[in-house]
Amino acid sequence: MTDDPRPGVPRVGVLLPTGEHALAGDFAAAPLLEFARRAEQLGFDSVWAGDSLTARPRLDPLVLLSAVGAVTSEVTLGTAALTAALRPPLAGANTIAALDQVCDSRLVLGLGAGFPIPESEAEFAAAGVPFEGRVGRLDETAALWRAAWRSTRQGAPTGFEGRRWRIEGLDRLPAPHRPGGPPLWLASSDTPRVLERVARLYDGWLPFLPSAEAYGRARRRIEELAVAAGRPADAVTPALYATLAVDTDRERARRELDHYLRQYYGRTLEQMSPLQAYAWGSAEECVEWLAGRSAGTASQRHPIPAGTVGSQLAWLVTRYPDVHQALKDPRLSADELAPGAPVRLQVPQEGRPSSFLRMDDPEHSRLRGMIVPEFTARRVRGMEPAIQRLVDELLDELGALPRPADLHDVFSMRLPTLVIARLLGVPDEDSEFFTAKTRGALSQGDPEASYAAFLDMSRYLEDMVDRSVRAPGDDLIGRLATRQVAGEITRDEIVGIARLVLVAGHETTTNQIALSTLSLLQDRELRARVLADPAGLIPRYIEESMRFWSLSQDAILRVALEDMDLGGVTVHKGEAVVISIPAANHDESVFPDAGRIDVHRDTSPHLQWGLGPHYCLGAPLARLEMELALTSLFRRFPGLELATDDANSLFRRETVFHGLTSLPVSW
Structure with a gap:
C-alpha cells in the first residue's frame, strides 16, 4: 500500500477467511493459499x-503469510491485526524478519492491543500475559522490534532498554x-489518546470506524x-478495516x-454497526460507501464495469474543485473509442461512439449544434x-384510481416520457416500450439483457428515421432526417442523437420528479415550508433537490489524453x-451540511447538469417539467401521503441513474 508511487491512491485488500474456515472446523491451508493466489489474479x-489464539482460534497469521508469500509475487501481505502483546517480543522480531525476507519487503504489520471484551481477557490469561497494561506492552514491543531491525545499521544501538525488557545483542538477529x-x-x-499514539509512534492507522465523518476528522487530526x-x-x-457483504439483492x-x-461474534448487525465499519449491497453501492471513507483524498482508483468484457481501473474524482476541473479540462477526452476509455453501459462497442455525449470536438460540436435550437x-x-395540459390529464387519471396508487407509474414516469416522445415524434402508444427499453439498457445487473434492450431501442429508432426520410414530420427526428437528405448527418448519427435525447431526457426528469416528491412526503416541515410559497420556493426546492439527489451514478466518463495533475495526483x-x-x-467545503435539504441554500454551484462543453442541453426543459409537476401535484392533492413505511425498498439498484421503482401514495 505504501509502495504505490502515486500519492493519494487507495489500494484495496482482502482478508483471508481463516476465521470463517475455523468456524466450520476447517484448518486446512491449501484453500487459503488458493484464495490468496486468486486474489492476486483478480487485482487485489x-x-x-x-x-x-483462543478467542476465535485460527492458523497463525505469520506462518500462513509465509506460505502466501511463497505462492504470490505482487500483493502486499499484512496482519489485521496481530496481537503482538501475546508473543515474546524477541522471538516476534526474529519471526517477522524472516517473514519479510520470504516475501521480499511486501509485508505490513497491522497491530492491535486486544478488544476490552471477556473473550480477549480470557485469551491473555491463557497466554499468561496480563490484560492490564496491554497498550503500553504493545507500544514497547513495537519499539523493541524496530530497535532489533535497525541494529545492524552503522552506529545504531545494539541493545534495547524499556520498562518491561532489557535486551543486548540485537544485531545478532537476522535482518529483515x-x-x-x-x-x-x-x-x-x-x-x-489513540490518535496521539498513531501520530507519534506508528507508520499507519488501521481503524474500523463506522462513521465516514468521524474517519475524516480523525485523519485530519492525525496529520496535525x-x-x-x-x-x-x-x-x-490511513487505512480502513471494513466488512462488506456484496450481493445484487441488498x-x-x-x-x-x-x-x-x-x-x-455472537452479536447482531444492529449491535455491531455502532462499533465497526460494515456495508452491504451491490458492488456499486459498496464502492460508493468506500468512496465516502476517502473524503480526505481528491481521487482514487476503483473498478468500474467496462461493457461486457469485465472491468478496468479508473480514477474516481470526488472533490468539488477537482470535479469542476475535470468537467472542463480538454486533456480529459469523452471519446469512448480513445485508447483506455471506460464504458459504463453494459453494451459492446460498435466501432463508433454511441452518441455525441461520448465524442470530442469538432464532431461533438457539429452534432450537438444540430439540436441546440430544440432546447x-x-x-x-x-x-x-x-406540458401543463399533459400534467393535468395525468393527474386526472391518478385521481380516478383506487388508493393507494403508484404515483411513479401513473405520473412521474409517464410525464417526461410523453414529453420527450412527442418532441422526437414517437407516437404516445409506443412510450411504454421506450420506458422499458431505456431501463433495460441502463441496468447494470444483466449485460445480455442490457444489450438486447439497447438493440431493440436502436432498431425502432432506425425504422423511425427511415420513415422520416421518406416523409419528415414536424418533430426533432423529422428535422434531422431532412438534414440527412442534405448530406449533413448520417442515419447512425441521427439514431445516436435520438437515443441520447430519449434516454437522458426522460430518465433524469422521471427520477428527479419522483425523488423530489418523496422528499416532500417524508419531511412534513420541509413540505409545509415549500408549499407555503410555491411560486418562490418550488424553483429553489427543485435546484436543491437536484443537488441533494444527484441522479448520475458515476456515469460521467473520461480518459486522459496526456499526463496531467488532477487533485494532487498524476493521471497518466x-x-x-x-x-x-x-x-x-x-462536498462539505462548498455545501455545508450537504446531507440535508435546505431550500435557502445557494445552489448555483451545483453540478447536476454538468459543466463546460457537455453541459446538458435539456436542463431548461427538465426544470420546467419538474416545476409544473410538483406545483400541480400538491395543489391537486394537498393531502398526498406516502403509502409505505419502508421507503428504502422503493429505490432502484444496479442502474446508471439513481431513482425509484415505485412511489405508492394515498390522499
Missing part, C-alpha cells in the same frame, strides 16, 4: 490475515529484507499531531452479513401550455477517469 492489492523492517500500523479507534511530533503530515498511512446481503456476525429557453417556454495518458457528480454536490 493486498492479502491480510487475522490473529487469535526491508531496511528498518516492515511498516507498523496501529489497528485502533479514534480516541484522542504528526506535524506537532516533528513528523511529516503524511507520515501515517436485503439478502444484509441478511448474510447479520448471519455472519451472529456466527462470528433554447424560448422554445421551452413555448412548450409550457402543452490512457488512464480512465470517472467524474462523480454526487460526491461533488455533497
Whole structure:
C-alpha cells in the first residue's frame, strides 16, 4: 500500500477467511493459499490475515503469510491485526524478519492491543500475559522490534532498554529484507489518546470506524499531531478495516452479513454497526460507501464495469474543485473509442461512439449544434401550455384510481416520457416500450439483457428515421432526417442523437420528479415550508433537490489524453477517469451540511447538469417539467401521503441513474 508511487491512491485488500474456515472446523491451508493466489489474479492489492489464539482460534497469521508469500509475487501481505502483546517480543522480531525476507519487503504489520471484551481477557490469561497494561506492552514491543531491525545499521544501538525488557545483542538477529523492517500500523479507534499514539509512534492507522465523518476528522487530526511530533503530515498511512457483504439483492446481503456476525461474534448487525465499519449491497453501492471513507483524498482508483468484457481501473474524482476541473479540462477526452476509455453501459462497442455525449470536438460540436435550437429557453417556454395540459390529464387519471396508487407509474414516469416522445415524434402508444427499453439498457445487473434492450431501442429508432426520410414530420427526428437528405448527418448519427435525447431526457426528469416528491412526503416541515410559497420556493426546492439527489451514478466518463495533475495526483495518458457528480454536490467545503435539504441554500454551484462543453442541453426543459409537476401535484392533492413505511425498498439498484421503482401514495 505504501509502495504505490502515486500519492493519494487507495489500494484495496482482502482478508483471508481463516476465521470463517475455523468456524466450520476447517484448518486446512491449501484453500487459503488458493484464495490468496486468486486474489492476486483478480487485482487485489493486498492479502491480510487475522490473529487469535483462543478467542476465535485460527492458523497463525505469520506462518500462513509465509506460505502466501511463497505462492504470490505482487500483493502486499499484512496482519489485521496481530496481537503482538501475546508473543515474546524477541522471538516476534526474529519471526517477522524472516517473514519479510520470504516475501521480499511486501509485508505490513497491522497491530492491535486486544478488544476490552471477556473473550480477549480470557485469551491473555491463557497466554499468561496480563490484560492490564496491554497498550503500553504493545507500544514497547513495537519499539523493541524496530530497535532489533535497525541494529545492524552503522552506529545504531545494539541493545534495547524499556520498562518491561532489557535486551543486548540485537544485531545478532537476522535482518529483515526491508531496511528498518516492515511498516507498523496501529489497528485502533479514534480516541484522542489513540490518535496521539498513531501520530507519534506508528507508520499507519488501521481503524474500523463506522462513521465516514468521524474517519475524516480523525485523519485530519492525525496529520496535525504528526506535524506537532516533528513528523511529516503524511507520515501515517490511513487505512480502513471494513466488512462488506456484496450481493445484487441488498436485503439478502444484509441478511448474510447479520448471519455472519451472529456466527462470528455472537452479536447482531444492529449491535455491531455502532462499533465497526460494515456495508452491504451491490458492488456499486459498496464502492460508493468506500468512496465516502476517502473524503480526505481528491481521487482514487476503483473498478468500474467496462461493457461486457469485465472491468478496468479508473480514477474516481470526488472533490468539488477537482470535479469542476475535470468537467472542463480538454486533456480529459469523452471519446469512448480513445485508447483506455471506460464504458459504463453494459453494451459492446460498435466501432463508433454511441452518441455525441461520448465524442470530442469538432464532431461533438457539429452534432450537438444540430439540436441546440430544440432546447433554447424560448422554445421551452413555448412548450409550457402543452406540458401543463399533459400534467393535468395525468393527474386526472391518478385521481380516478383506487388508493393507494403508484404515483411513479401513473405520473412521474409517464410525464417526461410523453414529453420527450412527442418532441422526437414517437407516437404516445409506443412510450411504454421506450420506458422499458431505456431501463433495460441502463441496468447494470444483466449485460445480455442490457444489450438486447439497447438493440431493440436502436432498431425502432432506425425504422423511425427511415420513415422520416421518406416523409419528415414536424418533430426533432423529422428535422434531422431532412438534414440527412442534405448530406449533413448520417442515419447512425441521427439514431445516436435520438437515443441520447430519449434516454437522458426522460430518465433524469422521471427520477428527479419522483425523488423530489418523496422528499416532500417524508419531511412534513420541509413540505409545509415549500408549499407555503410555491411560486418562490418550488424553483429553489427543485435546484436543491437536484443537488441533494444527484441522479448520475458515476456515469460521467473520461480518459486522459496526456499526463496531467488532477487533485494532487498524476493521471497518466490512457488512464480512465470517472467524474462523480454526487460526491461533488455533497462536498462539505462548498455545501455545508450537504446531507440535508435546505431550500435557502445557494445552489448555483451545483453540478447536476454538468459543466463546460457537455453541459446538458435539456436542463431548461427538465426544470420546467419538474416545476409544473410538483406545483400541480400538491395543489391537486394537498393531502398526498406516502403509502409505505419502508421507503428504502422503493429505490432502484444496479442502474446508471439513481431513482425509484415505485412511489405508492394515498390522499
